[in-house]
Every structure is written in C-alpha cells, then in structure tokens.
Amino acid sequence: xxxxxxxxxxxxxxxxxxxxxxxxxxxxxxxxxxxxxxxxxxxxxxxxxxxxxxxxxxxxxxxxxxxxxxxxxxxxxxxxxxxxxxxxxxxxxxxxxxxxxxxxxxxxxx
Amino acid sequence: xxxxxxxxxxxxxxxxxxxxxxxxxxxxxxxxxxxxxxxxxxxxxxxxxxxxxxxxxxxxxxxxxxxxxxxxxxxxxxxxxxxxxxxxxxxxxxxxxxxxxxxxxxxxxxxxxx
Numbered sequence: 086x087x088x089x090x091x092x093x094x095x096x097x098x099x100x101x102x103x104x105x106x107x108x109x110x111x112x113x114x115x116x117x118x119x120x121x122x123x124x125x126x127x128x129x130x131x132x133x134x135x136x137x138x139x140x141x142x143x144x145x146x147x148x149x150x151x152x153x154x155x156x157x158x159x160x161x162x163x164x165x166x167x168x169x170x171x172x173x174x175x176x177x178x179x180x181x182x183x184x185x186x187x188x189x190x191x192x193x194x195x
Numbered sequence: 196x197x198x199x200x201x202x203x204x205x206x207x208x209x210x211x212x213x214x215x216x217x218x219x220x221x222x223x224x225x226x227x228x229x230x231x232x233x234x235x236x237x238x239x240x241x242x243x244x245x246x247x248x249x250x251x252x253x254x255x256x257x258x259x260x261x262x263x264x265x266x267x268x269x270x271x272x273x274x275x276x277x278x279x280x281x282x283x284x285x286x287x288x289x290x291x292x293x294x295x296x297x298x299x300x301x302x303x304x305x306x307x308x309x
Binding site: 089127 | 240295300
C-alpha cells in the first residue's frame with residue numbers, strides 16, 4: 086500500500102529564515118510526486134510535479150527535489166504570505182488516485 | 196480559464212439523511228476525483244470518474260456513490276449519513292484517467308453531521 090509521511094508536523098520560522106520540509110514515501114512504481122499548498126478554508130493549490138529521482142523544480146522562494154525515497158520542499162527567505170499547510174502526494178503507475186500525507190503547517194513570523 | 200467549482204460551500208445534515216455534492220471541472224478536463232479531508236488530515240481518495248465511468252475507488256463503503264455527466268461535471272452522493280462523515284469534501288479535475296497530469300482542486304464543501 087502506498088504511504089506518505091511528512092515531517093515535521095508544524096514549523097515556525099522567522100521571516101527570512103530558510104528551511105526544508107520533508108516528505109518520505111513508499112509506492113510501488115512512482116508515476117509522480119506532487120506538492121500542494123493549502124490555505125485555511127481553501128482547497129489544495131498545485132505547486133509542483135516531480136517524476137524521477139534527481140529532478141528539481143523551482144517557483145519563486147520554493148524548490149522541490151526528489152530522491153527514490155524522499156522529497157524535500159526547500160523554502161528560501163520565507164515571507165509571512167508563505168504561511169500555509171504544505172501537502173505531499175504520490176501517484177502510482179497502477180492506479181489513478183493521489184495518496185496524501187497529513188501535511189506540514191508552516192507559520193512565518195514577520 | 197474557469198477553475199474547479201463546488202457547491203454548496205457548507206451543508207448541515209443529521210444522521211441518516213442523504214446528501215448530494217456537486218462539482219464543475221476545469222475547462223478542458225475530462226477526469227474528476229473526489230476526496231474526503233478530515234480536520235488536521237490529508238485528503239483521502241474516494242473515487243475517480245473518467246469519461247463518465249468509475250476509474251478507481253478508495254476504501255469507502257458503497258453508500259458513497261457518484262456520477263459524471265457528459266459535460267464532465269460530477270456529483271458525489273452519500274446515503275445514510277454518519278457522524279464520521281463530517282469533513283471537507285474536495286473535488287479535483289485533471290486531463291486523462293491514468294495520467295500524471297496534476298489534479299486541480301476546488302475549495303470544497305464543508306459537511307457537518309449533527
């Protein structure tokens with residue numbers, strides 16, 4: 086069964102303090118790994134898709150990387166508007182569903 | 196480009212009742228997936244519809260059922276509501292069934308069971 090574990094559960098950063106969010110996964114044949122951002126009362130907003138180990142994607146202050154067992158979401162010089170819950174999900178070749186982790190709640194203080 | 200829209204935004208029901216939630220997919224998308232998100236948890240896959248056919252189902256009982264229409268919009272029906280059904284129900288649309296194209300989510304329907 087596909088599994089996703091995200092750590093830490095919550096992270097508090099000072100504005101400008103860079104850090105990384107971890108997503109560990111087990112899946113029988115990875116079709117894709119997805120990162121989403123979710124604000125309170127909203128649906129998840131798509132950020133990145135990673136398909137194979139060694140791949141990296143960047144968007145503004147965010148950079149996602151992928152190994153065969155983990156993905157990291159690096160946040161460089163975060164701002165208060167980066168505060169949100171970040172969700173990681175995997176999709177296997179064998180099925181159509183996304184399997185999500187519980188998410189990491191990021192708070193960035195000004 | 197219109198994104199994924201869900202209705203209603205909030206709903207309050209009592210145990211034993213039935214509910215229908217609706218979803219309009221993003222323009223150009225032919226696949227709709229439904230997820231249940233309990234408070235403090237990640238979304239859990241309920242099922243997916245691709246070109247009006249069910250294309251995968253998660254570990255949810257048969258009282259959770261769905262439909263997809265020719266315009267690719269979709270409905271989620273839940274019968275015999277239980278207290279544990281209280282959650283945010285999310286709809287996501289994408290292009291292709293067994294595809295690695297990203298799923299794009301609506302803002303969900305918050306269902307409360309009394």
